[in-house]
Amino acid sequence: MPANSHRMTDALPDPAPVRELALTRAGDLPEAVMESPEPVILRGWVSDWPVVKAARANDKALHDYLSRFDRGAVVPVSVGPPALQGRVFYTDDFSSSNADRGTAAIGEVLRRIADTGTQDAPPLIYLASATIDDCLPGFREENDVGFGAHDPLASIWIGTRTRIAAHNDLPRNLACVAAGRRRFTLFPPDQLPNLYIGPIENTPASRPISLVDFADPDLDRFPRFAEAMQHAQVAEMEAGDALFIPSMWWHHVEALEAFNVLVNYWWRTVPDYLGTPQDVLNHAMLTIRDMPPEEKRIWKQYFDHYVFENDETTAAHIPAHARGMLDPITDQSARRLRALLLNRLNR
Template identity: 55%
Template structure:
């Protein structure tokens, strides 16, 4: 954070730190509903060791394992304090391009030492698709979980507070990162922007954490009462429960993070965000009495007791009211696609 912001954030509660000595990471993650940090969890990774030598050594390590494919990169403006966000017209304040990794790293080489360097950011790159052997050489044992492994590479950046549907284990490989986290229910006090026009697919907080405007966003003071903050060094890992809000800052001139996302539910189930988007289109602008009826229907079929909703229907005839299977979920998906294509 900026020099003058220390008073705003100095009293934030620190994220709980845990040791997995005498237990396993799997056991620590099972049932965990609040964030926690494991210091030094991945310090032995070859990528971490290369980064401890220098940012250039880390980039060389990554280049030797890259696939010859174009990478998606976001490039902001010089002097933007690393913030990848909206401009005053609510367009993105950065451009998105495709380039080979050596070319991107040459740009980083040229600006790494500049204090007002433009942010250069490669977000959520699939490690298996874009690198050879990188995921296998730098990995965490997550037991029976089947995570998606992604790598995030960039200069100094600030990513607005957002949340993700899967559970998340974020491991700092190079540089330093600061996370500021908020429980799920604080979304109103974070003043979210549009849910369709977003920097990276998720609605983000409109509050500038380096210069919060409390007159415009008064509820943010309440959000800060519930916030937790942590700074991670190379090798440290942070567990973020599903749907927790997190503001992320890359603090070093060059930063690399590897994260693992996994769901508690099967991947063939739908994305809740899609249901919200559809409800905005189909329900929000109905007359008040009809909206109230649909709220009651959602409570009955979605949020209520599923056994009570189907008990009067003979077994074998309950269709999608029974617990979903890959086949019944596929039928719902096909039905929705037909309806939406009309």
């Protein structure tokens, strides 16, 4: 089945469309969007960007526009043969990515992508998540979104037709289609068991991915994927559209044209010093997962009490000056706690 085919299989339901808002961009991204518990499409939100206008003209105009900001930066790039049909995944033995990963000058990457437009069977060429200010300095002076008090990380994805396996990200995400077309298939975080997620530490990129091939799902091997599709939402997007993705929502991403550009903004609503929950999960696998069941149940109660169900009563019986890490974490207490953890881990 070709990468741009919408229907997965007759055995699966069509996903529901993502909720859309038609807003005129006059200032920062609305708080109501940034706080949405579900994905939201903003049709035409960045349609006034010069890069979008260049993309709508033709691929040469897009290439020439992006090249204006080329200062010789070296960027990460993945390259694969036409046989991959754009799917970024594992090798058969799961030892590495199925695409060759390396680095190249961004000007060379842009030229190679532009050259594939006339090829009947183009290769996969994919620049993934490069920081815009590093690789295309000046681009954001002409193409940007305001986020009020938030200071997001802005990154860019440039490539040929690609299929990126379903994964999720901790930060909230605004994905802006600057060129080409994109299809996002999204799932709530609780669909984790039904998406058949692969290895945690060995991934084709930086996040664990679904092992299901969305273009040809094997329901004998992955039967619960049918249940996941009952909860799926789809966003069909063109240049100028933006999509808000809440924290930890799963998303499978297809780039559908010969030359595609996506601009992402990532931000969290908590201070950076609070750390990353993935590190907690990794350490829990080291220390708790393989305990006897009765001991694991005890530690589940501890996590519920101190982490997931904590409130003002959790430490109310302790004098305020003696609560330590039971008080809300500050930058200073985070430093102390991090030092304690490092000392323990290094023993």
